[in-house]
Amino acid sequence: MAEILPIGGGKGGVGKSFISANLAALLARRGRRVVLLDLDLGGSNLHTFLGIRTPRDGINSFLNKNINSLELAAVPTQISNLAFISSVHCPIDIANLWHAQKAKLINAIRRLPFDYVLLDIGAGTHFNTLDFYLTAEKGIIVCAPEPTSIENAFRFIKAAYLRKIKLIIKQHAFHPKVKDAVVDAAQQQLGAAEIFDIVVRYDPGREMLLRESISRFQFKFVLNQVRKNGDPLLGEKMKNVCNRHFSSQFHFLGNIAYDERVSDSIVSKTLFTVQYPDAAASADLAAIAGQLNQKKSVSQRLCEVP
Numbered sequence: 001m002a003e004i005l006p007i008g009g010g011k012g013g014v015g016k017s018f019i020s021a022n023l024a025a026l027l028a029r030r031g032r033r034v035v036l037l038d039l040d041l042g043g044s045n046l047h048t049f050l051g052i053r054t055p056r057d058g059i060n061s062f063l064n065k066n067i068n069s070l071e072l073a074a075v076p077t078q079i080s081n082l083a084f085i086s087s088v089h090c091p092i093d094i095a096n097l098w099h100a101q102k103a104k105l106i107n108a109i110r111r112l113p114f115d116y117v118l119l120d121i122g123a124g125t126h127f128n129t130l131d132f133y134l135t136a137e138k139g140i141i142v143c144a145p146e147p148t149s150i151e152n153a154f155r156f157i158k159a160a161y162l163r164k165i166k167l168i169i170k171q172h173a174f175h176p177k178v179k180d181a182v183v184d185a186a187q188q189q190l191g192a193a194e195i196f197d198i199v200v201r202y203d204p205g206r207e208m209l210l211r212e213s214i215s216r217f218q219f220k221f222v223l224n225q226v227r228k229n230g231d232p233l234l235g236e237k238m239k240n241v242c243n244r245h246f247s248s249q250f251h252f253l254g255n256i257a258y259d260e261r262v263s264d265s266i267v268s269k270t271l272f273t274v275q276y277p278d279a280a281a282s283a284d285l286a287a288i289a290g291q292l293n294q295k296k297s298v299s300q301r302l303c304e305v306p
């Protein structure tokens with residue numbers, strides 16, 4: 001089964017697309033079959049990072065039933081083993097995708113026949129953005145070491161966490177009072193703690209199910225655009241704060257150095273790690289790809305045990 005890696009973070013301009021494109025290429029160069037999806041439906045630009053000038057219609061063709069499988073929307077890239085699915089031809093209001101279309105797309109993403117499926121997620125906390133992020137049991141959070149970016153990352157985590165709790169409750173036979181509370185949660189401004197209180201009160205037998213399900217979800221931090229004088233412990237500190245406040249698991253994958261040549265690589269439509277393989281930022285990205293790939297190798301080895 002493919003390992004799905006959604007890459008979000010709440011704020012625009014922090015480097016989600018830069019990291020998605022380069023991590024996908026690095027995993028592909030390790031011999032994995034990788035597909036990269038542009039799920040920033042209102043602001044697709046991932047093709048430019050890959051040097052694709054006129055991307056073929058991808059997600060839009062699939063949603064409009066011009067093709068009957070999402071796999072057919074994947075096009076090869078200049079990197080061997082790396083395919084790409086664009087959303088650039090989706091209509092302007094596509095970020096408001098209706099429920100059936102979103103469910104169809106998410107189900108199709110889960111069935112893509114690759115080793116890795118990387119999802120470049122848009123900014124903000126719209127529920128469609130959160131649902132793309134929650135396609136798998138883990139997701140990457142990209143954050144720049146600036147207060148605005150950290151604020152937006154925490155806001156995104158809080159929203160994704162709450163959305164995950166609601167999805168778990170909707171998928172299971174919780175007491176009607178719990179289901180009603182979740183449906184009305186936005187109006188009543190209920191947070192995760194209030195929802196847990198309602199579960200304890202009306203459906204104590206399922207409290208454990210909720211806690212175990214939410215504790216399986218993993219958020220993996222990446223700090224991008226880190227300058228030499230930055231706080232070297234910021235990523236670990238963010239991880240520790242989140243582990244204290246939420247029941248999900250938080251990990252820190254590492255820093256990616258700020259490099260002014262990132263902009264040059266985007267202008268010349270060449271992947272940064274291809275153009276500047278010896279840069280510190282390329283080494284940082286390679287180390288993160290190595291960590292992600294290592295976990296895959298361990299789980300693959302476990303599957304191979306007779």
Ligand SMILES: Nc1ncnc2c1ncn2[C@@H]1O[C@H](COP(=O)(O)OP(=O)(O)O)[C@@H](O)[C@H]1O
Nearest residue numbers: 012013014015016017018225257258259262263
């Ligand atoms: N490590 C980095 N060093 C320097 N600039 C970066 C780095 N990562 C991203 N950038 C800059 O930030 C801009 C936004 O990156 P992008 O990946 O498009 O963000 P997002 O997808 O989160 O909106 C890029 O145009 C690039 O110039």
Ligand SMILES: [Mg+2]
Nearest residue numbers: 016017018040
């Ligand atoms: Mg982007």
